[in-house]
Amino acid sequence: MAEEKTPATPIKEGPGSATPSSTATAPKAPRASPKPAAPVKDGAGKAKNAKEVIKEEAGKASRQAGDKARGYAEQGKEKATGALDEAAKVIKDAAGSVDDKFGSEYGRYAHSAAGSVSDLADRLRDADVDDLLEEARQFVRKSPAIALGAAAAVGFIFARILKSGIDSDTSI
Known part of the structure; x- marks a missing residue:
């Protein structure tokens, strides 16, 4: 038995074709x-x-x-030097009283303390803020316990000052 093959009929496509093509697809864009x-x-x-x-x-x-x-920091430095100058003045004034009451030996200590505070104020006044910060960093690295204790003491003093300011405001 021989198989019969039917010839393939060409599919007409175009504007006038009546048969839709199953193989017809939309035109493809050229591949880049x-x-x-x-x-x-x-x-x-x-x-x-x-x-x-x-x-x-x-x-x-x-x-x-x-x-x-x-x-x-500059403002703080100015206030600190002013306070140190005032403290030196107070200590110097007190040194005269110490001379009279306790003798010249103790008076010398008071004068020396006044001079040291005054020198500290001058050094602080002449120092640059960046230099002061670097000195503080070096001090903290060398003696962290002392720095922590000093910070606690300063915090305590500020707290007391603030508390006394608040107490005096509420009593008015």
Whole structure:
């Protein structure tokens, strides 16, 4: 038995064809050869610029904060030197009384203390804030226990000053 083959009929396509083709598809776009993608200027460029802008703004904020901190440190240094000058004056005035009441030997100690406080005020007045900060860092590294104790004492003194200020305001 021989198989009979039927000849394939060509499918007519075109504007006037009446039979729809099952193999007909939409025209395909020509395939492009693979190329490296060009950088997208809108998306990636903006992201890179935004990163740089944020970095610059952070740098500006950091510099402004540093400048403000230095300004506050300068003000604190001026107040501290003023207080030390006043303390030296008080000690010097008291040294005369110590001479009269307890003798010149004890008076010498008081005069020496007044001179030391006055010298400290002068050194502080002449020092740069950055140098003072570096000295403080070195001191803390060398003697952390003393630095911690001094910080606690200063905190206690400030707390007492604030408390006395608050107590005097409420009694009015």
